[in-house]
Amino acid sequence: xxxxxxSPRYKIIEKRQSVAFWCNPISGHATLYxxxxxxxxxxxxxxQFQNNGVVDxxxxxxxxxxxxxLKGVDSTLKIQPAKLEDSAVYLCxxxxxxxxxxPLHFGNGTRLTVT
Amino acid sequence: xxxxxxxxxxxxxxxxxxATLTCNxxxxxxxxLQWYRQDPGRGPVFLLLIRENEKEKRKERLKVTFDTTLKxxxxxxxxxxxxxxxxxxxxxxxxxxxxxxxxxxxxxxRP
Numbered sequence: 001x002x003x004x005x006x007s008p009r010y011k012i013i014e015k016r017q018s019v020a021f022w023c024n025p026i027s028g029h030a031t032l033y034x035x036x037x038x039x040x041x042x043x044x045x046x047x048q049f050q051n052n053g054v055v056d057x058x059x060x061x062x063x064x065x066x067x068x069x070l071k072g073v074d075s076t077l078k079i080q081p082a083k084l085e086d087s088a089v090y091l092c093x094x095x096x097x098x099x100x101x102x103p104l105h106f107g108n109g110t111r112l113t114v115t
Numbered sequence: 116x117x118x119x120x121x122x123x124x125x126x127x128x129x130x131x132x133x134a135t136l137t138c139n140x141x142x143x144x145x146x147x148l149q150w151y152r153q154d155p156g157r158g159p160v161f162l163l164l165i166r167e168n169e170k171e172k173r174k175e176r177l178k179v180t181f182d183t184t185l186k187x188x189x190x191x192x193x194x195x196x197x198x199x200x201x202x203x204x205x206x207x208x209x210x211x212x213x214x215x216x217x218x219x220x221x222x223x224x225r226p
Contacts, residue, residue: 004158033214042121042204042216043159056213091158098212101147101166106158 002026004107006092012113018080021110025073025094031055032069033104034077035091043091049075050098082114118142119207121217129225134192136220138205141186145207148188150179153202153219162203163190195224 005024013019025032030051035043046065047057052072060067064083069075079086089111093104120139128134138148146167151159165172165181165188172179178191192199202219209215 035216040218042206042218045213045215048213056211093158101164103149103161103164104151104159104214105161108156108158 004092004094004105006090006107006110008110009108010111010113012115013082015084015114016081018078019082019112020076020078021090021092021112023075023077023092023107025075025092026105029094029096029105030072031095031098031102032075033093033095034067034075035093035106037089037091037109039088046077048098055098079112082112084114087112087114119145119205119215119217121203121205121220123218123220125221125223127223127225128195130196132195134195134199134222134224136190136203136205136222138188138190138217139186140188140207143207144183144186145209147208148179148181149206149208149214150188150190151204151206151216153204159204159216192222195222197224197226200224 032049034046037043046060047067048055049069052069067077089109091109093106095102095104118141149164150162153159163179165179176193180189202221204219206214206216
């Protein structure tokens with residue numbers, strides 16, 4: 001099966017600019033996640049979708065971050081305007097469902113550098 | 116707060132030895148713990164899951180234990196190889212089915 005696809009692989013922007021990341025999950029996976037991973041830390045959940053509805057976005061800085069999952073398949077994560085502290089790897093993951101035993105399948109992430 | 120903690124110091128071992136990584140949790144009892152492997156520049160890859168009513172789970176050279184009394188999970192790699200060098204992440208599933216990760220432990224296996 002094809003894995004989780006993410007693009008772009010790398011992005012460098014200046015602070016106050018905007019950026020968008022794209023994710024295509026594994027076919028048939030109902031649950032999609034966006035994680036932020038800062039160097040040396042574990043992934044931190046930003047937002048979780050079940051089909052095209054938001055299940056949890058409690059850790060998403062909503063004044064600058066937004067995400068959508070149209071038609072319950074692909075998803076985009078946007079940052080506007082970016083801050084220096086947003087420099088991180090943004091990981092997309094998908095799972096069959098939200099059950100605790102359902103493993104996550106991750107893409108290789110987008111490395112964002114904000115200068 | 117409900118924390119999940121891993122040893123931030125890297126583990127450096129000789130090829131052929133058993134690597135043992137620790138995951139501790141406080142103030143709650145997770146129903147599941149998951150373990151992932153992450154290589155530089157790549158996303159985490161799922162390895163094993165253990166439920167709270169399971170004491171041990173095995174997969175090839177990997178073994179995970181879950182001690183609810185000690186509030187700890189141990190992850191073992193037997194007969195370790197240089198190719199096992201990576202960062203290993205443990206993660207708990209919270210009551211709303213969110214997966215919360217620890218900070219990971221870097222393993223280096225010397226040939």
